[in-house]
Amino acid sequence: MNAQLQPTGSAYFIAKETQASENHTLSVLVDNEPGVLARVIGLFSGRGYNIESLTVSETEHETHLSRITIVTSGTPHVLEQIKHQLERIVPVHRVVDLTVRSRELGQERPLERELALIKVSGTGDARVEALRLADAFRAHVVDANTEHFIFQITGKSSKIDQFIAIMRPLGLIEICRTGVAAMNRGGQGM
């Protein structure tokens, strides 16, 4: 964007990026039809945008609408482009930048939650410690035998990151995360 240029000695004028990168969470309402996710993902890879997290599921069965939540990073200029480019996709109904919206609502961030299943294996003190910490993190035991637990934990991504870090020395075997689900606080819809 009207930025500093480096003469490249080529047929192209390549601008240097001067703006700082930000993390934003986007909600995208789409027709649930074949290929719609490929269109969204293809747009990100084709135009060189980042995807930090992506979740998708049909949310309104009668009208066949799915809601895609994307956490992406980019400069404010790139983030504006991402929103407009998503809106160009024919089966896309609405795109809301939840991060921008939350600022407009005077809030710090949108409500963002993630679920993870964490398998931990061990015996003795490590096993006891894992269970004690899981309780402190309000993680539930959803499967267990005498040598392993599977914990189910929900919360902010940072909380899950922290839980995983703590479990690592206690016999962490396997992690599965859903990615971020998000909406804005308050009584209004997207």
Added chain:
Amino acid sequence: MSNGQSERREMTGAEMVVQALIDNGVEHVFGYPGGAVLPIYDEIFQQDQVNHILVRHEQGAGHAAEGYARSTGKAGVMLVTSGPGATNAVTPLQDALMDSIPLVCITGQVPTSLIGSDGFQECDTVGITRPCTKHNWLVKDVNNLAKTLHEAFHIATTGRPGPVVVDIPKDVQFAKGIYVPPQTAPRTSYHPKVQGDLDRIKPAVELMAGAKKPILYTGGGVINSGPEASHLLRELVELTGFPITSTLMGLGSYPASGKNWLGMLGMHGTFEANMAMHDCDVMVCIGARFDDRITGRLDAFSPNSKKIHIDIDPSSINKNVRADIGIIGDCGRVLEDMVRLWRATVKSDKKALHPWWEQIARWRARDSLAYKTNPDVIMPQYAIERLFELTKGKDTYITTEVGQHQMWAAQYFHFDEPNRWMTSGGLGTMGYGLPAALGVQIAHPDALVIDIAGDASVQMTIQEMSAAVQHNAPIKIFILNNQYMGMVRQWQQLLHGNRLSHSYTEAMPDFVKLAEAYGGHGIRCEKPGELDDAIREMISINKPVLFDCHVAALANCFPMIPSGKAHNEMLLPDEATDEAVANAIDAKGRELV
């Protein structure tokens, strides 16, 4: 097959395709048959409302459909088979995407039961064409086929136009289902905004009214919006007295013979157009997208101007250049509002623009398109000038390939009407012009259709000469033959120490014999003194002509904004000595080569 608008009734998928074409007003389809589209071809055989134009390669079908679309304003239609038929369509699809051309491509597909089995002539057509279409569909249920085809035409032709693909498995073509006629209710997620916001247009008009050094910069969006938009643009220029320049895609929306015309802008634009863009205080961009060939170095692009940007695609605004006032809407509708508001609210004082016009006159006096004629060798610029003079007053359409000849055509052939100039701008597809000319000629059988070509480009799709002969399309292929890929060579001279790596064509076909072999007419011209008669001969012949015009081999295309430079750092032809060309890119630029 019933006549006219059809009713709901049962028919096969293949019948539905032909019925949907008729119901969407299609008269011509460009295509090539193959196993997976045979049922559709069988239906085409049994009716006479839709004419099929057989090409020699699917790429040719696509460019012909693009030429058809651009010269008529209607959707172009191509019909190809699965696998290689579909992959050969990719180049014209991307070409149409970048130049916003309405193109409906129908592809055959292997039967649904074979999809995913690596069947004969199978490819993932919707996967391959997803990034090079506005939208695409794989139709697995014959009862969705009619609705999908109508939607395809709607999406291709409305909003920012573009290419679409409908992929139809062979079993769906055979299956019977219920055909529904086109409906007006489009899908709920697609609703392009055509009417601009008045609360943006009003401040835009105020800004324009106060401008001391304004400029209008228009693009293909004005042409796509329809003839009315070009008419309104002329009215706006007349009312405001503003100077106007256009992109390569926008030529013809404002007449080149008009007094406010500055010529094309950009990398090979005129000195006055680029200087005016650089020094203006208010820039009104109408249906153009600040492409990198237009802006030059972005940090030095028109540094002191307020920018108004009108575009139907919200993603075009603020993409490359920040707009002070962005107006989302169809160019024609917004121009209508602007003209009305200007009439109602602005007391026009054209005298205020006098100093600006005087400055422009000084830039014009540099005569940036001047070149030295030669009594022994045809200069390429001279060839285009003579072609323009000798076709004046005729019903002429021009297509081009891509390269130096394309820029010379844009500089020296002048267009007074929209839809008369078909060139591959965004993608820069060599081989576009010959099949595009075929498409234009099919749409306008009595017009004079000329492809201004280069010797290298034309060989990429020369096989369509055979299609032109078959369909009695008397297209004229005017080849500026310098034996080089001229634009490649020009960049090698500028950037790569004059090492002409593979840009010289050591073996060149005899274009006259080639024309005759195809059943066309060949003309060769090597002397400036013989050029006029040769061009007259070309125009008079009522069959496809290959005109082999031997031009000065080492002529280069000027003026030019060298790489990494701004609009006010143009390289002009009289300054373009060998030394200046060698030094056009500074040391820092060369280090990076």
